[in-house]
Amino acid sequence: MSATVIDGKAFAATVRAKVAGHVARLKEENGITPGLAVVLVGQDPASQVYVRSKGKMTVEVGMNSYEHKLEADTSEAELLALIDKLNSDPAVHGILVQLPLPKHLDEDLVINAIDPAKDVDGFHISNVGLLGTGQKSMVPCTPLGCLMMLRDHHGSLSGMDAVVIGRSNIVGKPMAQLLLGDSCTVTIAHSRTKDLPDVVRRADIVVAAVGRPEMVPGDWIKPGATVIDVGINRVDAGDGKTRLVGDCHYDSCAEVAGAITPVPGGVGPMTIACLLANTLTACCRANGLAEPEGLTA
Numbered sequence: 078m079s080a081t082v083i084d085g086k087a088f089a090a091t092v093r094a095k096v097a098g099h100v101a102r103l104k105e106e107n108g109i110t111p112g113l114a115v116v117l118v119g120q121d122p123a124s125q126v127y128v129r130s131k132g133k134m135t136v137e138v139g140m141n142s143y144e145h146k147l148e149a150d151t152s153e154a155e156l157l158a159l160i161d162k163l164n165s166d167p168a169v170h171g172i173l174v175q176l177p178l179p180k181h182l183d184e185d186l187v188i189n190a191i192d193p194a195k196d197v198d199g200f201h202i203s204n205v206g207l208l209g210t211g212q213k214s215m216v217p218c219t220p221l222g223c224l225m226m227l228r229d230h231h232g233s234l235s236g237m238d239a240v241v242i243g244r245s246n247i248v249g250k251p252m253a254q255l256l257l258g259d260s261c262t263v264t265i266a267h268s269r270t271k272d273l274p275d276v277v278r279r280a281d282i283v284v285a286a287v288g289r290p291e292m293v294p295g296d297w298i299k300p301g302a303t304v305i306d307v308g309i310n311r312v313d314a315g316d317g318k319t320r321l322v323g324d325c326h327y328d329s330c331a332e333v334a335g336a337i338t339p340v341p342g343g344v345g346p347m348t349i350a351c352l353l354a355n356t357l358t359a360c361c362r363a364n365g366l367a368e369p370e371g372l373t374a
């Protein structure tokens with residue numbers, strides 16, 4: 078194994094420490110405590126675990142955490158009424174509606190009901206448009222976390238060839254926008270891409286975000302390239318247990334890559350750290366205060 082391991086878990090801890098420092102100052106100098114509301118509809122066990130860990134880290138950095146757990150059969154009108162209430166609540170600076178929603182709820186409609194200034198996921202159509210035109214916006218947490226790790230590792234990304242595998246609204250598309258914003262030459266590959274191995278072999282930066290366990294093997298990776306693995310897939314480990322793997326085959330990719338993020342302990346913890354960073358940013362903007370440096374795109 079030759080690749081440098083990019084330790085997302087450790088990086089995330091430094092981001093959270095920075096956020097905590099800013100929060101302490103906001104409280105002391107301005108009497109403001111940033112607040113994050115998380116809305117969970119239904120009882121999906123994985124979502125419950127994730128929401129709990131977000132709530133814990135929110136409190137750890139000194140913010141207020143408001144958790145709203147609704148029944149799986151909650152009506153669209155009820156959910157929209159809650160979002161309205163959170164939109165007008167001055168103690169709430171960030172709102173996250175956990176996805177996916179139960180099938181009877183229209184995700185686009187619900188997300189677009191959030192006040193864009195409080196949309197700490199960056200999924201509202203206004204934020205998508207602002208990001209696409211290079212204007213100040215709320216940036217989706219996972220791509221923001223990937224960008225922070227890439228900037229930290231490389232300094233400048235200018236002129237690098239980046240291939241993003243996956244075209245989701247949550248990761249692939251915003252990731253491509255951010256890389257373009259940092260002057261990469263960006264290719265978005267997906268399930269219909271011809272000669273995917275050859276496309277990936279051109280890349281100085283590979284961001285894999287497809288949700289297919291270990292689909293990228295080491296022989297697709299250009300020697301020395303940086304591999305950012307967004308996938309978090311739970312697979313059978315044999316012995317009746319499960320384990321987490323990424324979208325990249327870690328051992329073979331690590332042999333040829335220059336740097337690689339592990340799963341777990343890579344992109345996942347950075348996603349949560351960036352959610353807190355976005356909540357801080359939203360709070361500063363709402364109060365007309367200077368934004369923290371190094372925590373936004």
Ligand SMILES: Nc1nc(=O)c2c([nH]1)NC[C@@H]1CN(c3ccc(C(=O)N[C@@H](CCC(=O)O)C(=O)O)cc3)C=[N+]21
Binds near residue numbers: 177340341342
């Ligand atoms: N509106 C919305 N925003 C989201 O950001 C969002 C969402 N809905 N729905 C669910 C997904 C999933 N997600 C994760 C974030 C961190 C880890 C994470 O930290 N994972 C650990 C491992 C955790 C474990 O051991 O299971 C790691 O990768 O090291 C995982 C999953 C955010 N999501």
